Amino acid sequence: MTDRELVDLAFTMLERSYVPYSHFPVGAALLCADGTVFTGCNVENAAYGSTICAERTALVKAVSEGHQDDLVRLAVVGNSTDYCWPCGSCRQMLYEFAPDLTVLVARGDREFVRLSLHELLPHGFGPRSLD
Ligand code: THU
Numbered sequence: 655m656t657d658r659e660l661v662d663l664a665f666t667m668l669e670r671s672y673v674p675y676s677h678f679p680v681g682a683a684l685l686c687a688d689g690t691v692f693t694g695c696n697v698e699n700a701a702y703g704s705t706i707c708a709e710r711t712a713l714v715k716a717v718s719e720g721h722q723d724d725l726v727r728l729a730v731v732g733n734s735t736d737y738c739w740p741c742g743s744c745r746q747m748l749y750e751f752a753p754d755l756t757v758l759v760a761r762g763d764r765e766f767v768r769l770s771l772h773e774l775l776p777h778g779f780g781p782r783s784l785d
């Protein structure tokens with residue numbers, strides 16, 4: 655799957671977002687080494703802190719379906735003017751399972767940038783940090 659295809663798939667998830675509070679839909683698509691893709695959207699909650707981001711929705715879907723060690727590329731997208739940068743909690747959650755992940759970050763005009771999770775979360779704290 656090309657970067658463009660993964661980004662476009664993430665954009666299809668914007669309509670699934672549940673965003674009655676922020677009105678800021680976010681979509682995600684997470685590619686595994688075998689070609690499986692897990693999609694996600696943000697799901698908000700009246701108790702605001704219980705909201706789950708789009709990237710974490712996709713990640714938890716993947717892990718719960720047995721894909722822990724083969725996550726290779728993530729697209730995260732929004733309708734915003736600026737690129738829809740993953741929040742700190744999502745960067746940390748992704749680092750747990752895929753520190754070498756490639757991340758595609760798009761903005762509302764569908765332009766995107768490609769960077770590594772190491773760039774987004776340098777010197778991250780992960781499972782090996784506990785050794
Ligand atoms: N959001 C995400 O889905 N991913 C991020 O990495 C940043 C923020 C969502 C959470 C909330 O529903 C909305 O964007 C506004 O913060």
